[in-house]
Amino acid sequence: MRAAVLHKIGEALRMDNVPAPKAGPDEVIIRTKACGICGTDLHIRDGWGYTPELPFIMGHEPAGVVVEVGERVTRFKPGDRVVPNIFFTCGQCFYCRTNRETQCVNLEGILGVLKYPGGYGEFFKVRERQLFHLPEKISFSEGAVIADAVVTAVHAVRRGRVSPGETVMVISVGGCSAAAIQVCKAYGAKVISVVRSAEKQERALRLGADEALDSRQTSIPSAVRELTGGLGVQCVIDGVGDADTMQTGMECLCHGGRLVILGYTQERYALDPRKTAVQELEVLGTRSGGRDDTAESIRLVSSDTWVPVVTDSFPIEEVEKAHALMRQGKNLGRIVLTF
Numbered sequence: 001m002r003a004a005v006l007h008k009i010g011e012a013l014r015m016d017n018v019p020a021p022k023a024g025p026d027e028v029i030i031r032t033k034a035c036g037i038c039g040t041d042l043h044i045r046d047g048w049g050y051t052p053e054l055p056f057i058m059g060h061e062p063a064g065v066v067v068e069v070g071e072r073v074t075r076f077k078p079g080d081r082v083v084p085n086i087f088f089t090c091g092q093c094f095y096c097r098t099n100r101e102t103q104c105v106n107l108e109g110i111l112g113v114l115k116y117p118g119g120y121g122e123f124f125k126v127r128e129r130q131l132f133h134l135p136e137k138i139s140f141s142e143g144a145v146i147a148d149a150v151v152t153a154v155h156a157v158r159r160g161r162v163s164p165g166e167t168v169m170v171i172s173v174g175g176c177s178a179a180a181i182q183v184c185k186a187y188g189a190k191v192i193s194v195v196r197s198a199e200k201q202e203r204a205l206r207l208g209a210d211e212a213l214d215s216r217q218t219s220i221p222s223a224v225r226e227l228t229g230g231l232g233v234q235c236v237i238d239g240v241g242d243a244d245t246m247q248t249g250m251e252c253l254c255h256g257g258r259l260v261i262l263g264y265t266q267e268r269y270a271l272d273p274r275k276t277a278v279q280e281l282e283v284l285g286t287r288s289g290g291r292d293d294t295a296e297s298i299r300l301v302s303s304d305t306w307v308p309v310v311t312d313s314f315p316i317e318e319v320e321k322a323h324a325l326m327r328q329g330k331n332l333g334r335i336v337l338t339f
Contacts, residue, residue, distance in 0.1 A: 001123050002121070004059075008054065009045065013120070025071050025073075026072050027126065028068070028127075029066070029067050030065065030082055030123065032121065033065060033144075035119030035144055036144045037334070053115075057112065059121070062119025062147060063140045063143035064119075065079060065080065065081055072128075081133065082132060082133060083132050083144065084131050084132070085101075085294045086148065087101050087102055088107065088110065089106070090105075092106075101291065102287040119144070122339055132295065139308075141313060142309070144336055145175060145179075146298060148288060150179045151289035151293045152286070153176050153180040153297075154300070156176070157184055159284050161258065162183075163189070164187065164189065165189070166233075166235060167191075167234060168189045168190070169191075169193075169236045170194070171238045171245050172245075173200045173332070177237070177262070178203075178307075179309050181208055191209045191211075192209065192211045192213065193207075193211065194215055194220055195215070197216075207307050224252040232252055233253060233254060236250075236260065239263045240263045240265075241262070255281075256282075258284055260284045261283065261284065261286065312336070313335070314337055314338070316338065
């Protein structure tokens, strides 16, 4: 099969012909139709975060069509449209039983990230228990980003315990944040989006944000206090996770508020322990999502009100161009590769 392969950290991916995967008794082979690009892909290329054994086929946001099933597979057949949950977990530990599967104590690998080759190839394989049917009404491009961008957003919103009537500030309007805006709205919250351009302001409003603030043009904490009658927001979902956005997020929380770290950088930064304690603030991490989050993501993306989060598409042969666009930060939403 054809695949875009990472051979060496810091170097370009190469289009190679490599052996296609073979199905074990409980596994399903899928022909890739589309695969989203995530910041994690760039982190892997740059040599920080996850470190798979090279050469490696990345791509942890794939969707496609079943072409082969193992002898013990019963829920899928060739021709089915599918999207995976990307975590190869034990399914039995405490975390797997409580929708915290990304924390599985026996985690074997992550599709397109660790050990298991992903969606930058013509075919990929997963276990039956990780696979979900993709409704006909969802395109393969939008279906692909369910596997990480939407699942991550759903899990982040659940981690933040977002409730009807609350106000949530979502920082960024990239793939995960674009989904988070819509998940928060679906759960009955008001959303204040924080971005860094007029174009992204417009994008946030189209996604359903009630307010969109440009951090280059206004003091975000002051604007948020004004919009919330001086209270602040109950939850911040930070899709960037650098020192500036973390500080801004903390300054915008009401007493008892929750800061959810969805995106992150290599930076380290101090936390004000007195403010956190006295105001009873919570800082929460979030990592992708489990199978229950995948099922919820499919339900949300299937709704008539869902706005597509994919804005750019490239054929797999132009993976370097697609990665370059993401590094520049000029894309308004998720980027996908197609086969």
